Amino acid sequence: MGMIRKHLKKSTPEQEAEFRERMIRENVPLLDKLIMIGTAFVVIVIPCLLVLVGMSLLVMWLLGML
DSSP: OHHHHHHOOOOOHHHHHHHHHHHHHHTOOHHHHHHHHHHHIIIIIHHHHHHHHHHHHHHHHHTTOO
C-alpha cells in the first residue's frame, strides 16, 4: 500500500484548470465522453454493487434471514 501512495499525488487547482482547458481545447466528441462515463460505470460502480450485494446476502445467510 505504501508504494501506491508514493505514486499517487493530489492534483493542484492549477493542474485541474489546465486539464479542463485542454479538454475544452481538444473538443472531445460527446460520444467519446459517453464512452468514458460508461466505462467508468462498468469498471467502478457495478463491481462495488456486486460486492455490497454479496456481503449483504452473506450476512443475511449467517443470521438466518435467508
